[in-house]
Amino acid sequence: MSNVSPSLVIEDLLKDFGPVPALDGRMVRVLNGISLKANPGAVTTLLGSNGAGKSTTLACAQGLLRPDGGTTRLLGKDPYGASPALRSRVGVMLQDGGLPPSLRPIALLRHVASLYRRPADINSLIDRLGIDEFSTTSIRRLSGGQKQRVALAAALAGNPEVVFLDEPSAGLDPQSRQVVFDLITELRGAGLCIVLTTHLMEDAQRLSDYVYIIDDGKNVAEGTVAALTARAAHDSAAQALSFTAAAQMEMPRLPGHLLLVEPSPGHYRLEGVRDAHDLTALTSWWAERGILPNSLTMQPRSLEDVFLEIADKGNDAN
Numbered sequence: 001m002s003n004v005s006p007s008l009v010i011e012d013l014l015k016d017f018g019p020v021p022a023l024d025g026r027m028v029r030v031l032n033g034i035s036l037k038a039n040p041g042a043v044t045t046l047l048g049s050n051g052a053g054k055s056t057t058l059a060c061a062q063g064l065l066r067p068d069g070g071t072t073r074l075l076g077k078d079p080y081g082a083s084p085a086l087r088s089r090v091g092v093m094l095q096d097g098g099l100p101p102s103l104r105p106i107a108l109l110r111h112v113a114s115l116y117r118r119p120a121d122i123n124s125l126i127d128r129l130g131i132d133e134f135s136t137t138s139i140r141r142l143s144g145g146q147k148q149r150v151a152l153a154a155a156l157a158g159n160p161e162v163v164f165l166d167e168p169s170a171g172l173d174p175q176s177r178q179v180v181f182d183l184i185t186e187l188r189g190a191g192l193c194i195v196l197t198t199h200l201m202e203d204a205q206r207l208s209d210y211v212y213i214i215d216d217g218k219n220v221a222e223g224t225v226a227a228l229t230a231r232a233a234h235d236s237a238a239q240a241l242s243f244t245a246a247a248q249m250e251m252p253r254l255p256g257h258l259l260l261v262e263p264s265p266g267h268y269r270l271e272g273v274r275d276a277h278d279l280t281a282l283t284s285w286w287a288e289r290g291i292l293p294n295s296l297t298m299q300p301r302s303l304e305d306v307f308l309e310i311a312d313k314g315n316d317a318n
């Protein structure tokens, strides 16, 4: 891995937007020193909440926006104002699709493929992504998930070495999501450098070889999913326990370090469990109230726990 030269290298990226009338015409710094690397044959994920700066980072990496500072090298070149030769080696799937609304999907994909010297096998992409099912419908009338599939096929039509996927699973039903995930995994196996953004922890956890968590235009953590989750487990000995029972029960009084919440009706989550005594506090409440939970799980730490902890620390620091 260390001998592989990264397809994308970003160092200390700065990007300002504005002037913003609501801020007396001042500029807003939305990227404040983002750095990352993405290797071929790997899925590199930018994970962050809404507005963290993921799409802006991708737009700079793709050469669609001119950065206000820092350096960006895509396949060894500055992507801003790059030659068509560089662009033909890169595929982009934008969050809002950017597809011409009046065209039909297959005509569009054949046209896009015809613009490249070494296009992908477009029939196989159409088949894989189930685009045949809606081939006679214009893009304008496609559902969100169908547009996503066409946008992914368009991003891959030129047989790129690097592909940028902005929220690739947005709007997809579980079956299409699985198809897209399988395709991404296969492309990684074929040596593509895949850079994706998501705010969905589950997607990041399932797909990523390396994750950069960004918040407020800055890097806040990075690593493999395994390293990030292991580090968080080491940082904090507390675990969470989930159970399902009758909805909207009166909450018990628990020791101060425990927090019992009902994130959705009938689904309870006890946070901060450190040892078996903490479980006694919970089971005493169940015994007093005659509650027998329908299900009960102690959860291993997920990327979501890591993310929420980092976000919490960020909020505390502000």
Ligand SMILES: Nc1ncnc2c1ncn2[C@@H]1O[C@H](COP(=O)(O)OP(=O)(O)OP(=O)(O)O)[C@@H](O)[C@H]1O
Binding pocket: 017, 018, 030, 048, 049, 050, 051, 052, 053, 054, 055, 056, 057, 199
């Ligand atoms: N053209 C623009 N002018 C002014 N502000 C902008 C512009 N584009 C983006 N921003 C701001 O920059 C910040 C980062 O936006 P960006 O779209 O990169 O976030 P994101 O992490 O991709 O979010 P999301 O998950 O919601 O797509 C946001 O606060 C956004 O409002």
